[in-house]
Amino acid sequence: xxxxxxxxxxxxxxxxxxxxxxxxxxxxxxxxxxxxxxxxxxxxxxxxxxxxxxxxxxxxxxxxxxxxxxxxxxxxxxxxxxxxxxxxxxxxxxxxxxxxxxxxxxxxxxxxxxxxxxxxxxxxxxxxxxxxxxxxxxxxxxxxxxxxxxxxxxxxxxxxxxxxxxxxxxxxxxxxxxxxxxxxxxxxxxxxxxxxxxxxxxxxxxxxxxxxxxxxxxxxxxxxxxxxxxxxxxxxxxxxxxxxxxxxxxxxxxxxxxxxxxxxxxxxxxxxxxxxxxxxxxxxxxxxxxxxxxxx
Amino acid sequence: xxxxxxxxxxxxxxxxxxxxxxxxxxxxxxxxxxxxxxxxxxxxxxxxxxxxxxxxxxxxxxxxxxxxxxxxxxxxxxxxxxxxxxxxxxxxxxxxxxxxxxxxxxxxxxxxxxxxxxxxxxxxxxxxxxxxxxxxxxxxxxxxxxxxxxxxxxxxxxxxxxxxxxxxxxxxxxxxxxxxxxxxxxxxxxxxxxxxxxxxxxxxxxxxxxxxxxxxxxxxxxxxxxxxxxxxxxxxxxxxxxxxxxxxxxxxxxxxxxxxxxxxxxxxxxxxxxxxx
Numbered sequence: 001x002x003x004x005x006x007x008x009x010x011x012x013x014x015x016x017x018x019x020x021x022x023x024x025x026x027x028x029x030x031x032x033x034x035x036x037x038x039x040x041x042x043x044x045x046x047x048x049x050x051x052x053x054x055x056x057x058x059x060x061x062x063x064x065x066x067x068x069x070x071x072x073x074x075x076x077x078x079x080x081x082x083x084x085x086x087x088x089x090x091x092x093x094x095x096x097x098x099x100x101x102x103x104x105x106x107x108x109x110x111x112x113x114x115x116x117x118x119x120x121x122x123x124x125x126x127x128x129x130x131x132x133x134x135x136x137x138x139x140x141x142x143x144x145x146x147x148x149x150x151x152x153x154x155x156x157x158x159x160x161x162x163x164x165x166x167x168x169x170x171x172x173x174x175x176x177x178x179x180x181x182x183x184x185x186x187x188x189x190x191x192x193x194x195x196x197x198x199x200x201x202x203x204x205x206x207x208x209x210x211x212x213x214x215x216x217x218x219x220x221x222x223x224x225x226x227x228x229x230x231x232x233x234x235x236x237x238x239x240x241x242x243x244x245x246x247x248x249x250x251x252x253x254x255x256x257x258x259x260x261x262x263x264x265x266x267x268x269x270x271x272x273x274x275x276x277x278x279x280x281x282x283x284x285x286x287x288x289x290x291x292x293x294x295x296x
Numbered sequence: 297x298x299x300x301x302x303x304x305x306x307x308x309x310x311x312x313x314x315x316x317x318x319x320x321x322x323x324x325x326x327x328x329x330x331x332x333x334x335x336x337x338x339x340x341x342x343x344x345x346x347x348x349x350x351x352x353x354x355x356x357x358x359x360x361x362x363x364x365x366x367x368x369x370x371x372x373x374x375x376x377x378x379x380x381x382x383x384x385x386x387x388x389x390x391x392x393x394x395x396x397x398x399x400x401x402x403x404x405x406x407x408x409x410x411x412x413x414x415x416x417x418x419x420x421x422x423x424x425x426x427x428x429x430x431x432x433x434x435x436x437x438x439x440x441x442x443x444x445x446x447x448x449x450x451x452x453x454x455x456x457x458x459x460x461x462x463x464x465x466x467x468x469x470x471x472x473x474x475x476x477x478x479x480x481x482x483x484x485x486x487x488x489x490x491x492x493x494x495x496x497x498x499x500x501x502x503x504x505x506x507x508x509x510x511x512x513x514x515x516x517x518x519x520x521x522x523x524x525x526x527x528x529x530x531x532x533x534x535x536x537x538x539x540x541x542x543x544x545x546x547x548x549x550x551x552x553x554x555x556x557x558x559x560x561x562x563x564x565x566x567x568x569x570x571x572x573x
Contacts (some may be wrong), residue, residue: 021509024538049467049511051475074471077464079413116510120460150506176548 001183001195002209005166006035008109014135014143016115016161018169020150023179025170026050026113027201029146030058033111034205037062041141042108044099046085048072048117049146055113058205070098076117087121092133099139107141110134114146115160124156131163173198178210297336297364300563304535304552305514309341314441315474317466318482319512321505324489325531327518329556331447332357334482336366339376343479344439346422348415350382350451363559376439378422382451408456412465419444420472423479442479444469449508450486450501459504463511470511483508513539521553528571529553533563 005015015032019025036043037059043066047055052069059067075083089095099108112118118127134140149157149169161167166185173179183195198210231238240248252258257265302308320330328351335357338345349357357379358368371377385399389406401418404410423442452462466483473479485508487501509515517534536549552563564570 021506024510051471053475073475076467079416079468120463148506148510151503151510 001185001193002168002181002197002199002207005168005183005185006032006207008032008036008039008041008142013165014131014145014163016145016147016164016167018147018149018157018161018167020148020171023170023172025146025168027205028168028170028179028181028207029111029113029144030055031201031205031207032144033067034059034062036109037064037066040066041106042066042102042104043068043111044102044108044140045069045111045113046072046090047113048076048087049114058203061204066102066104068102077121087118090118090122090127090130092130092137095130095134096137096139107139110140110143112143112145114148116146116148116151119152119156119160124159128159128163131160135163177201297340297366298333298561298563301330301333301561302337304550304563307337309337312337312341312480314478314480316480316514317470317474317512318480319508319515320482320484320518321487321508321515322484322518323487323520325518325520327484327486327516328352328447329561330516330518330533331445331482331484332360332364333561335368335445336361336364338443338445338480339366339368339371342376342440343443344376344378344423344441345371345443345445346378346380346419348380348382348419348444348446350380350386351447353383354379354381374437376437380418404452404457404461405455408458408461411461412452412457416465416468419469423473423477442473442477444473444479444481444483446481446483448484448486449504453501453504459500459507462504463507466508466511509536509538513537528555529569530555532566 017025017029017032033043033045033055040063045055045068047069051073052071055069056064056067070085072085072087076085076087077083078086078088095110099110102108115127131143131145134143145160147157147160164186166183169182169184171180171182178198178200181197181199183197185193185195187193200208200210202208297309307313318334320327320334322328335345335347339361347357354368361368368377368379372379380399380401382402385402386405388399389402399418401415403414404412423444449462449466453459466481469481473481485501485505487505515534515536515538517536518531519534520531521529532551532553534549534551551566553566553569554561554563555569
């Protein structure tokens with residue numbers, strides 16, 4: 001599913017790359033930028049968290065005239081006299097104008113690095129509203145955002161991810177250069193598909209998807225291995241011989257009633273006392289068995 | 297300067313990567329010995345150092361660095377070191393002497409909601425001012441790339457500054473010192489004991505720690521030993537590289553144990569302390 005998303009076939013999509021402190025999602029974000037540039041699309045990047053050099057690193061071989069990096073890294077809050085791009089400019093009107101700057105007839109792809117930075121300074125409803133307006137507006141073809149899931153409350157992360165058509169959560173893999181991607185995709189029909197893949201990003205920012213289901217595999221064998229025989233290595237004997245096992249299985253438990261046992265209990269045996277009862281005028285003699293409704 | 301730590305981090309005063317943002321975090325243990333290391337390291341590397349010492353007095357840092365072989369007083373005289381003594385300057389903000397309003401850099405003490413823009417301006421002006429003394433006919437002494445050291449950020453939190461403002465401050469320092477001026481930034485953060493997932497706490501030190509880890513390229517996490525106090529092993533350091541190294545390989549995180557001596561600290565792999573072997 002990761003490869004499909006990288007091909008970027010669906011328009012009007014909003015993709016979120018979710019990461020945390022143990023594994024950064026920026027290399028995967030750069031792979032998406034690289035894939036979009038390879039398709040000859042215009043890409044606008046709102047760079048809040050990484051410098052222009054860091055973002056361009058690895059994209060050297062590609063047609064970079066279609067890549068427009070809006071430098072919000074140096075002065076995002078307007079502390080100097082001439083900020084290039086501030087966080088206050090993150091609104092529908094400004095961004096639409098930004099995207100329309102390119103002369104291409106095809107709408108551009110908007111990449112946001114990162115949504116967490118914006119959420120720290122603008123309130124979540126405004127951010128959600130802007131993203132939704134951008135999606136429906138038509139000025140941008142697709143939006144890709146990086147979100148640090150551990151930097152916000154769960155509710156905020158949930159709200160933003162709810163707007164997305166696909167969410168890729170990255171986490172570290174078994175080996176140093178591998179990572180695990182858990183992808184959730186919402187189709188227009190409402191169907192939700194999920195997938196878990198191991199991938200590696202090469203030097204040229206291409207993504208190699210490795211063995212898909214090998215990740216849950218090792219977990220199962222790990223669970224089977226430690227299941228040792230608990231009756232081994234003891235100073236006393238916990239094992240059952242065959243006759244003992246048979247006797248154990250034959251044993252009738254005291255409160256489990258089979259039909260025979262019930263009959264035996266309810267009918268009095270020969271020689272036991274009988275109770276003769278003659279009701280008085282005042283007695284309320286009910287022939288019904290009060291225990292009849294018990295499921296025994 | 298700890299030579300063993302230099303070999304672990306693969307740096308030396310003669311050759312170190314520029315443009316790095318290094319985070320030192322200490323959980324339930326004192327990680328300030330690493331700040332002393334970096335201070336003496338960068339002074340030896342002839343960098344222009346701006347040190348925000350918010351926790352201790354200048355004489356404390358001076359005494360420790362003397363044992364590591366570096367004289368802070370001399371560095372200050374030669375204008376290699378710009379030292380902001382938080383304790384003294386903070387007092388002058390609250391009790392102004394002679395009609396002075398106190399150092400503008402610490403104006404957040406009066407109103408923490410204002411943020412740390414003034415502190416950032418102070419840092420910016422100290423590292424971009426021409427280095428070296430005015431005496432000498434052959435001009436001022438040229439110092440290397442600028443370095444900012446902060447000890448420590450949790451003091452700002454306890455003074456009422458929000459975690460968001462501290463993250464903005466560290467962002468701006470990183471943007472100007474690391475990216476524009478190709479210098480380095482080292483910040484120390486002291487964390488409390490790890491709480492359970494504190495979902496509603498947007499302003500706590502945990503959020504600040506996570507935000508800084510996302511920003512940094514090298515994180516050194518110092519912790520006490522989980523088994524308690526030990527005379528020969530003072531704790532463990534986890535070294536986490538976040539950026540790809542130059543050769544494109546991801547470096548694995550490494551854990552070392554350490555012991556702080558009078559004149560330095562020794563680092564060794566877990567279980568190989570000289571007291572144990």
